[in-house]
Amino acid sequence: MLTINYGKDYVKTAYDALAASDIKTYLQKNIAVSIKPNLVVERPASEGATTHPEVAEGIIQFLKDFGIKEIKIIENSACGHSTKLAFRSCGYEALQKKYNVSLKDLKDDRFIPLKHEGIDFQISETALNSDFLINVPVLKAHCQTRLTCCMKNLKGCMPQSEMRRFHSLGLHKPIAALNVLLKTHYCVVDGICGDLSFEEGGTPIEANRIIAGQNPLLTDSYCAELIGYNPDDIGYLSYGIKYGVGEYYSQKTKIVELNTEHKPVCRINSEGTQSVPRIADKYRSLIDEDRACSVCYAALIFALHRKGGSMRGRKICIGQGFKNKGSAYTGAASSLRTAGSSECLGIGNCTQGFKNYVKGCPPKAADILGMLP
Numbered sequence: 001m002l003t004i005n006y007g008k009d010y011v012k013t014a015y016d017a018l019a020a021s022d023i024k025t026y027l028q029k030n031i032a033v034s035i036k037p038n039l040v041v042e043r044p045a046s047e048g049a050t051t052h053p054e055v056a057e058g059i060i061q062f063l064k065d066f067g068i069k070e071i072k073i074i075e076n077s078a079c080g081h082s083t084k085l086a087f088r089s090c091g092y093e094a095l096q097k098k099y100n101v102s103l104k105d106l107k108d109d110r111f112i113p114l115k116h117e118g119i120d121f122q123i124s125e126t127a128l129n130s131d132f133l134i135n136v137p138v139l140k141a142h143c144q145t146r147l148t149c150c151m152k153n154l155k156g157c158m159p160q161s162e163m164r165r166f167h168s169l170g171l172h173k174p175i176a177a178l179n180v181l182l183k184t185h186y187c188v189v190d191g192i193c194g195d196l197s198f199e200e201g202g203t204p205i206e207a208n209r210i211i212a213g214q215n216p217l218l219t220d221s222y223c224a225e226l227i228g229y230n231p232d233d234i235g236y237l238s239y240g241i242k243y244g245v246g247e248y249y250s251q252k253t254k255i256v257e258l259n260t261e262h263k264p265v266c267r268i269n270s271e272g273t274q275s276v277p278r279i280a281d282k283y284r285s286l287i288d289e290d291r292a293c294s295v296c297y298a299a300l301i302f303a304l305h306r307k308g309g310s311m312r313g314r315k316i317c318i319g320q321g322f323k324n325k326g327s328a329y330t331g332a333a334s335s336l337r338t339a340g341s342s343e344c345l346g347i348g349n350c351t352q353g354f355k356n357y358v359k360g361c362p363p364k365a366a367d368i369l370g371m372l373p
Ligand code: SF4
Pocket: 263, 291, 292, 293, 295, 296, 318, 319, 320, 347, 348, 349, 350, 351, 360, 361, 362, 363
């Protein structure tokens, strides 16, 4: 089961996602819970690299209401970055004070030697000894592995020397093997504004969504499609299947979507607030947008970015303004529309009157990519 919730009140969105999810099937009272965010660098979550503290706050509130007393936030920031500084500058020290939770810099932890698939590991004792580990990554792109989400987030439970060694081993196999040795008990993915192309942020794409699921492989496979990849494009997901970490998301997976009316609407063609970041400027001339939800627009930008922005003369229409309009639709004002909309590719169910359109509300970037010329 995957639960997806939309909203701009991130504390409530995370809380409600968990309340509607199946986490209570796995959680027990009076256990110690560790929350593992992604604080790879000491940069605010709005830049697209780190987990919003509001998401962690929604999880903490949910756990406390459930009756959990012992809550730790654990992390080991990337090589050359200070976890303690990240805790402070990313808003986690404030959470510590407000909720009396503890912060554990895993750089100071003991590490336990373990082995899987012939690969030696050193894994954080604190993470291994957690009764229940909640993995709270950012859904974002990665320059080497393409996707970084739940499975890769566990890399922060190893010493920095191991992180470097992981890279020398090609990343995919060790990431999958690590997920066998260190079990994630539940995943809450921060899909608020993950970065389009780089794990350290700078090009965030607003989507305002939280995705909750029990299995890290299943959750990652769903998230891969959201940013334009098939699960088999991500090496560590394929290895994860081989090593028994889980299965890919499929038509059989129960999906619960909440508050779909809160999908943010971007207003790039009006004088309202611009919610799509500057990276989207690059592709704006290809797109005829009319009241598109940001999450829909974000999927399109992910797909165009992967494609390299070429549309070979085709035009793209996206947004709620295209509901009930067929492919013969031509507007007066837009140069794209007057350029001949019979060649328009519609994005999302709002454009289902078009001859060619990508299904979904929102559609997945992977599906859009498959339809781009
Ligand atoms: S298809 Fe759905 S997500 Fe996309 S603009 Fe229409 S209502 Fe929004």
